[in-house]
Amino acid sequence: MNGAVLLASGPSPLWYATRAGGTVSLVLLTATVALGVAAAGRYAPVRLGRFEVSALHRNLSLLTLAFLGLHIVTAITDGYAHLTWPTAFLPFIASYRPLWVGLGAVALDLLLAVAVTSAVRGRLGRRRWKAVHWLAYAAWPVALFHAAGTGTDTRLSPQLALYAACLLTVVAAVWWRLVRAGTQADRVRRWATAALLLVPATLVAFLAAGPLRPGWAHRAGGMTPAPATAPAVPHQSPTPQQQAQQDEHEGDDAE
Numbered sequence: 001m002n003g004a005v006l007l008a009s010g011p012s013p014l015w016y017a018t019r020a021g022g023t024v025s026l027v028l029l030t031a032t033v034a035l036g037v038a039a040a041g042r043y044a045p046v047r048l049g050r051f052e053v054s055a056l057h058r059n060l061s062l063l064t065l066a067f068l069g070l071h072i073v074t075a076i077t078d079g080y081a082h083l084t085w086p087t088a089f090l091p092f093i094a095s096y097r098p099l100w101v102g103l104g105a106v107a108l109d110l111l112l113a114v115a116v117t118s119a120v121r122g123r124l125g126r127r128r129w130k131a132v133h134w135l136a137y138a139a140w141p142v143a144l145f146h147a148a149g150t151g152t153d154t155r156l157s158p159q160l161a162l163y164a165a166c167l168l169t170v171v172a173a174v175w176w177r178l179v180r181a182g183t184q185a186d187r188v189r190r191w192a193t194a195a196l197l198l199v200p201a202t203l204v205a206f207l208a209a210g211p212l213r214p215g216w217a218h219r220a221g222g223m224t225p226a227p228a229t230a231p232a233v234p235h236q237s238p239t240p241q242q243q244a245q246q247d248e249h250e251g252d253d254a255e
Contacts, residue, residue, distance in 0.1 A: 022071045083096065088108065
């Protein structure tokens with residue numbers, strides 16, 4: 001009986017594993033994208049061998065997919081958000097925060113496309129592979145908005161600092177690449193500069209109008225009822241343990 005009370009007093013370990021896996025995946029994806037931008041092509045650091053840079057980039061990519069798998073498996077197994085395997089791959093069909101969970105599915109599909117084409121790079125050809133490889137760069141802002149819109153920790157200062165660090169890392173990498181490119185890539189420079197301004201500005205505006213305001217869980221479609229663990233008693237207030245569990249799952253909706 002005591003063990004059952006302890007389990008009911010808060011979210012399951014799977015809930016924490018889901019949040020941790022998602023956060024680590026975002027950090028690793030940021031590092032992968034930043035390295036790919038800053039050290040690609042002829043702009044690779046002269047103090048590092050080409051093989052070393054490629055190996056580091058590949059290992060970061062594999063780690064990203066590994067933690068992303070942990071994030072997905074634990075989210076589905078936990079059962080609180082009622083996610084299924086189709087919702088992990090098919091965008092915008094989830095009942096829990098459909099738009100923001102859907103962005104996570106989009107990011108996953110993009111990364112899987114990059115991983116699959118990288119495995120058959122020799123047969124695909126460098127030109128086609130490189131065109132698909134650019135999808136990894138598109139997956140990063142999609143994943144960032146997925147994390148900000150879905151994560152229940154978004155309103156916490158450490159999480160906001162993490163998002164800011166991810167933004168600054170990628171911005172610094174793109175800035176470095178543009179500086180090294182000189183005047184030979186004016187067209188690319190204009191598009192990249194626009195992206196450098198657009199993504200941070202859009203994220204800040206979204207955070208200010210959405211997750212940082214009270215009631216975001218309701219507006220995002222995140223009010224998934226928890227399964228009943230005991231017969232309902234009319235007009236009975238929730239116990240402290242039940243209230244703690246609800247607050248933990250929907251902490252970003254506390255007012």
